[in-house]
Amino acid sequence: MLDQKLFTFLKVAQLKNYTKAAKELHLTQPAVTQQIKKLEDHYGCQLFDIKGKSVNLTPQGEALYHYAKFQVANENQLIDQLKKYETPIKIGATLSIADYYLPPYLSKYIKNYDELISVTVQNTQTIIDMLLNNELYCAFIEGIFDKSIFQYYQFNQTKFLPVARKGHPLEGLNLELSDIHKYPLILREKGSGTREIYENFLYQNNDTLASANKIYEINSFGILKNLLGNSDAISFMYEEVAREEVENGELCFLSINHYSIERPLYFIYPKNSLLKNRIERFYQRLMN
Template identity: 35%
Template sequence: MIDFRHQTFLQLCRIKNYTKTASKLHITQPTVTQHIQYLENHYGVKLFNYSGKNLEITGAGKKLYKYTERMVADSQEIKKLIREKSDIQKIKFGATLSIGEFVMPEILNQVMQEKPVLNFDMLVENTETLLNKLKAGEINFALLEGFFDKSKFGYQLFSKEEFIGICSPGFKHSQQKIKLEDLLDSRLILREYGSGTREILEQILYTNNLSKKSFANTLEIGNLNAIKELVAKNRGISFIYRAAVKRELENNIISDLKINNFNIKREFNFVYLKNSVFEDQYYKYFKLFNSYRK
């Protein structure tokens, strides 16, 4: 169980305002001050300083925030395990859209057949949302396709996946050798902000001195199946992991764009809280999932 004063500290770090923190926690502002003063005396360090009217976290405060956040997540997992009366192991994890829809279903199918005592609950969300839920202790680990700060999380490389451009078989440049710039007069269909696929595409465009604004038209959609359907109907082009369109490519519903010097592979990573007391346990799940990855 995490000390209530640490909970106050976490909220103040996030809100950076004593009055709003007190309101959030339904306590008085002097009580917030007392909680912080207690922790500063306990650890013998200053946790916050004012820069003008802005409240800033000190270096020591940032360290305490990192460790406290991890303790909260581990504490929630410990409480769940202690209350569990069944032999069934319940594991809640997250996956980004491409992984959750097109990689994990087959893996989970095999795992459940061979390991019936494992009960998995998979949350499919974008990278940013999953990282926040991981830090809050709402999920045990996550499988991410996007970028994340590797200095702040524990992780294992799950696989490297090919990132491709896709179009309708009836698209004017289908099966042609083209430059990336040849696509700029097309409608670009892309994922919502915060998704791993979107971040990767924006980075690729940036390294080629381009952006989504370079295209004649853009359309943002948060559903991969909707994106694939629009591409198949020649309503635009998109960029996606090959694993997410494997069946469509095999059945000639969608074609991959033959873009010069576009040999892109990106990591799928198994991510968890660094130095969690459950790190060894999570690593076992990583090994289990990876053993079924084709």
């Protein structure tokens, strides 16, 4: 950090007036005079030639002026360089959110704000563990979390729907849950928010995963949707995850009687976080 006296010296040299320099620097004129005097004592020479209201640099002052300008340029260059190594804000996101909901928000954020970000994609349980271990600052998740230890905001709301290939034997029918069990089921891995939602739905209907004909665990939506399109398997996912394939006529949403699940998507961070102000500022900017 450059000595404030050099900035004061530069301002006086540029304005050729102690009073105007003091006003721009929000200092008193005696304070400006004192800073210049300390510089002259340090370098052992007179920096300004003052005659009446005329304030001009001496030859020694000219030399210091060029030196100080060079140092300010170096300082600004250093600050720009250090910003490249600034610790990014470490964000977690579940797979559904990271791939299908978050990109538009982050694209606008990166365009409008000069702040480094780092995004880690994991299932809900892993993300929560990383938040509690201070490996992440904040996260976008679905699923269940302890609201007593996390500050949270709902940033989206989405439907959670049964999905199958276009032309599936169950397409267009009013189904019972038992009809779904006759076909292979594709789910995300244990710990994922979407799997937890489906298991809770089964529990509320006095049912379990044991009723399924067969269960495949796939943690990639790309592979999962490809398998759906080439088999009679069924899966459950957020509406946005399958939207493109449904619109293209590759997949379809099934209709189960008395089935209606809408889920909030949350932005969360630990309530005791020392980075609360930075996290709050990030979220407000992201949503605006």
